[in-house]
Amino acid sequence: MRQFRTRIRVKGMQLFITVLIQSITSFLATASFGIIYNIPRRPLIQGGLIGMVAWMIYFALVAWRENDFLATMTASFVIAILSQIFARIYKNPVTLYSVSGIIPLVPGGLTYTVMRHAASDQYEMAIHLGEKALVLSGAIAMGLIFAEVLYQAVNRYRHKLKKKSVR
Amino acid sequence: MKNDQTDFHEVASVCVLAGKILLQSGAETYRVEDTMNRIAQSLSVPEAQSFVTPTGIIFSIEKNDVTQLVRIKHRGTDLRKVTEVNSLSREIAAGKIGLEEARKRLKIIERSTRVYSDRVQIFAAAVASGCFLLMFLGRWTDFFPAFIAGGTGQAGAIYFHRLTKIKFFSEFMSSLLVGLIALFSIKTGVGAELNKIIIASVMPLVPGVPITNAVRDVMAGDLVSGISKSAEAGLTAFAIGIGVALSMAFV
Numbered sequence: 389m390r391q392f393r394t395r396i397r398v399k400g401m402q403l404f405i406t407v408l409i410q411s412i413t414s415f416l417a418t419a420s421f422g423i424i425y426n427i428p429r430r431p432l433i434q435g436g437l438i439g440m441v442a443w444m445i446y447f448a449l450v451a452w453r454e455n456d457f458l459a460t461m462t463a464s465f466v467i468a469i470l471s472q473i474f475a476r477i478y479k480n481p482v483t484l485y486s487v488s489g490i491i492p493l494v495p496g497g498l499t500y501t502v503m504r505h506a507a508s509d510q511y512e513m514a515i516h517l518g519e520k521a522l523v524l525s526g527a528i529a530m531g532l533i534f535a536e537v538l539y540q541a542v543n544r545y546r547h548k549l550k551k552k553s554v555r
Numbered sequence: 556m557k558n559d560q561t562d563f564h565e566v567a568s569v570c571v572l573a574g575k576i577l578l579q580s581g582a583e584t585y586r587v588e589d590t591m592n593r594i595a596q597s598l599s600v601p602e603a604q605s606f607v608t609p610t611g612i613i614f615s616i617e618k619n620d621v622t623q624l625v626r627i628k629h630r631g632t633d634l635r636k637v638t639e640v641n642s643l644s645r646e647i648a649a650g651k652i653g654l655e656e657a658r659k660r661l662k663i664i665e666r667s668t669r670v671y672s673d674r675v676q677i678f679a680a681a682v683a684s685g686c687f688l689l690m691f692l693g694r695w696t697d698f699f700p701a702f703i704a705g706g707t708g709q710a711g712a713i714y715f716h717r718l719t720k721i722k723f724f725s726e727f728m729s730s731l732l733v734g735l736i737a738l739f740s741i742k743t744g745v746g747a748e749l750n751k752i753i754i755a756s757v758m759p760l761v762p763g764v765p766i767t768n769a770v771r772d773v774m775a776g777d778l779v780s781g782i783s784k785s786a787e788a789g790l791t792a793f794a795i796g797i798g799v800a801l802s803m804a805f806v
Contacts, residue, residue: 409689419687423679424709424759426633426669443690481585481641484634487764492690494763497754503796507587508803529770 407444414443414492415530421488431484434474439489442467446493456520457527460493464531467493472539486532495521563621565600565654567614571623574605574612574732576640581632581764584772584780587612590644597648608779609787629720630787638639639664673677673713680759681706688755699753700740704756708733712760726760726794733757734802753799760795762788 418439422432442463449459471485498521505514570591577587587607591614595603602617615622643660646652652660653757671679684705685698693701711729719725737753740746765788773781 413686413689415689420679420683420686421759422634423671424632424676424683425764426635426671428635428638428670440801471585479642479645480638481582481586481634484638486675487634487802489633490616490767491758491763492687494761494767496758496761496763497691499766499792500754500795500799502759504800504803507796507800523588525766525770528767529774532767532771 410447411444415440415493418488421491425487427484431480435485435488438467438470438485441470442489443492456524460524461527461531464490464528465492465535468532468535469539472535483506490528495524527531563600563619564700566595566600567621567623569654569658569661569717570594571612571614571625573640573644574607574614575625575627576636576661576665578607578627579630580634581630582637582694583768584777585775589678590640594644594647598654609783633669635670636664676712677706680709683759684756686749687758691751691755693751693755694747697746697748700737700746701755704733704736704752705759707736708756709759723790725795726791727798728793730757730760730798731802734769734799738802738805757795757799762791
């Protein structure tokens with residue numbers, strides 16, 4: 389019994405370490421991408437935080453359901469909502485916050501794999517993976533657009549409420 | 556009447572300058588069009604039309620024969636400029652600054668250099684590559700090769716771009732460098748998983764944002780920009796794939 393417990397504890401510890409490493413590295417990676425894109429300092433940190441939250445959601449969903457599409461779309465939706473809120477508060481363009489958070493989700497590695505297969509005569513594999521990459525970038529765009537539509541709808545609703553209360 | 560006409564020309568040139576800076580710094584198509592129309596509106600020219608593609612801007616004011624066209628040759632990502640033009644357009648909309656002041660400020664923004672030096676950018680790319688390796692569940696020992704390869708790739712991209720101005724060439728050369736370094740690390744026994752090292756360290760070069768922006772543009776109805784942006788992104792991906800594939804020939 390005691391052995392069993394220690395094993396769980398070790399597993400819990402490992403899980404904790406994995407989550408810790410994932411969150412630290414995703415924060416660092418998104419913030420560094422912000423530097424490459426020449427984002428000013430303060431939005432850099434905020435963008436890094438958004439990227440971290442989104443990556444943890446992506447990571448958890450992939451581990452839970454093993455479905456890239458769902459995970460990518462949910463994470464990009466979260467990125468877009470958070471970026472809209474930050475952009476609203478600090479009166480900056482939305483891209484500033486969303487761009488670097490999206491980077492880990494983008495099927496860049498997949499795109500590269502497609503090209504490598506195509507360059508080594510494995511065309512069927514290349515087309516197969518290329519379609520997957522296309523669908524995943526579609527998932528990101530869908531997440532972003534859903535968030536925008538939702539944000540506009542909420543704004544319109546709040547506007548209406550305000551008008552009513554004035555009357 | 557003549558005075559009016561020159562005034563329209565001035566407004567158009569300020570709008571086009573703002574659009575040009577935005578487009579060259581990697582803003583989305585709808586933002587460029589929206590900002591130009593807004594600036595025109597706040598400078599009391601409500602009937603303005605703009606048509607933006609990744610390679611050029613057409614801006615015209617209805618009822619007058621004022622039309623301006625700008626050709627865009629270089630496109631990069633410099634989000635500080637996007638931010639500054641955005642806040643400038645807010646100030647114009649609030650009526651805080653006039654036409655002349657706006658033009659002066661835009662010129663300053665256009666000429667401004669990057670916030671971070673080359674060295675900082677290279678270091679950032681190196682850190683990002685190392686972190687990506689860990690995010691993709693790579694081994695700890697592969698962190699160092701990915702760090703070096705990613706930094707070298709970014710340094711190569713900056714240097715070769717200055718050398719030739721042909722994006723395809725610089726991307727090809729830097730991904731070749733990345734591939735060779737990754738391969739070298741495997742041969743010397745420092746690195747273990749070749750694929751993960753390469754994917755992680757190629758990340759700073761991969762056209763992630765252009766691909767997403769392209770799909771987004773198509774979904775938003777900016778068909779011309781969407782298609783041409785995806786062609787550009789595809790070309791970049793092609794250059795990177797070819798570069799890495801060539802380095803694999805040295806196995």
